[in-house]
Amino acid sequence: MNLKTARLELLPLDPGQHAEALHTVYGNAAVMRWWTSIPTGSVAQTRQLLAEEQARPDATLWALRRADDKLVIGMAGLLGGVAIPGLTWILAEQAWGQGFATEAATAVIDYAFRHVGHDRVEAWVESTNTRSMAVCRKTGLTERGRLSQRYEHREQPHETIVFGRAKKSDPISVLHLDPVLQVADVSATVELLRTALAARVSFTVGEPADMAGLVFGPWSTGPGVRLVRRPAQECAPLEFGLDVSAGFADLYQAVAASGVTGIEPPADKPWGNREFAFRLPEGHRIVVSAPG
Ligand SMILES: CC(C)(COP(=O)(O)OP(=O)(O)OC[C@H]1O[C@@H](n2cnc3c(N)ncnc32)[C@H](O)[C@@H]1OP(=O)(O)O)[C@@H](O)C(=O)NCCC(=O)NCCS
The missing domain is CATH 3.40.630.30 (Gcn5-related N-acetyltransferase (GNAT))
Structure with a gap:
């Protein structure tokens, strides 16, 4: 036409x-x-x-x-x-x-x-x-x-x-999906994720912290996680993925140098991405992924 x-x-x-x-x-x-x-x-x-x-x-x-x-x-x-x-x-x-x-x-x-x-x-x-x-x-x-x-x-x-x-305005607009990680020590996890993944603290609640919000990146908003304090034996391990564009290799170096455990080095995946992973002390597994 x-x-x-x-x-x-x-x-x-x-x-x-x-x-x-x-x-x-x-x-x-x-x-x-x-x-x-x-x-x-x-x-x-x-x-x-x-x-x-x-x-x-x-x-x-x-x-x-x-x-x-x-x-x-x-x-x-x-x-x-x-x-x-x-x-x-x-x-x-x-x-x-x-x-x-x-x-x-x-x-x-x-x-x-x-x-x-x-x-x-x-x-x-x-x-x-x-x-x-x-x-x-x-x-x-x-x-x-x-x-x-x-x-x-x-x-x-x-x-x-x-x-x-x-065409018409959407009734629901989900802006973020932030996983909530149960951790034994909120402040220590904040430090770990700051060092390993350059996370930024957007808010904390309590002193010592009972809760914190983290954003991955230097801006006021973006993909992030929330941390909540729980006794170590009650923390249910989660797994989540972070997609990054440039800087994958540098990020791996930072993670490897940060003292985290359970590191799985970068590997090419059948779905075309290159990924590495590591764990937080409570067993949460974080997968970092970039186009291969
Ligand atoms: C992307 C692309 C199509 C945009 O072309 P463009 O000519 O810049 O876009 P527009 O048609 O909106 O024109 C805007 C310009 O025309 C000017 N203009 C002049 N008369 C105009 C008029 N009657 N109406 C609107 N704008 C007018 C605007 O002021 C603006 O000028 P500026 O570039 O100096 O700011 C072109 O850059 C391109 O072919 N890029 C390569 C291919 C590509 O990247 N495609 C997209 C992949 S996602």
Whole structure:
């Protein structure tokens, strides 16, 4: 289905027809810096990449054609093969800075909500991709969470921000899931987790502490745990995982040097992640994980 905006015509993507024009986009390293794959080396490769993106289940992609000069300047649409409807956009470098991506994304979101009947859309954006984040914000998407990803062509994982917009506001919004660890000595555990995982204390209750809240990271909020004091023999061991992006090796060094017990050194897991683990004195097992 064709869509129209003030300055653009959105034409159902046809790799055969649009690959040549879109090769200036997909073949440009500056544009592809944040893409999930490397720049294409020929029109044929661009055609193949477009065909692959379009072949994913439920993918709905459009070529963006400027209404005035009929130049195809990019692609936008709904990704295929994703659990939550996902937005995608890319523009030729010379078309940046003129509002075309925001204009196209607005039309795609309207299509997703009104035509397809989706109740939400997401966009996954690398945390350094400021232009793409600006498109999210201008089209009403807000940050919902962060995760660690590693693209096949890259050595290192990166931090991805998941932006989302619901058609209607959600009745319940869970902001955090904080495990509650029963520990014999709250202050000692705070010290251990500060040294091992650079945890920050967000609050303590009691002196000596009966309870404490910890956040993993330097900010006021983020993933964390709560600690509550219990007699050692009553502490029920828990197990939880921490996903990290960069710094996995440094974190392991800090944990190994912190004096914790039950260390399981880094190993590649069948699900593609690299993980290490350790235990707190009460038997709580903490698994630290990063894309392999
Ligand atoms: C992400 C990307 C599509 C954003 O393109 P963009 O042109 O910056 O985005 P917009 O369409 O929102 O344009 C915004 C700019 O146009 C300007 N503008 C000019 N006329 C405008 C108008 N009529 N309406 C809105 N903005 C306008 C804005 O002021 C803003 O300028 P600025 O960049 O100087 O702040 C582009 O950078 C890109 O192709 N990146 C590589 C691919 C990529 O990363 N895709 C996303 C992966 S998650």
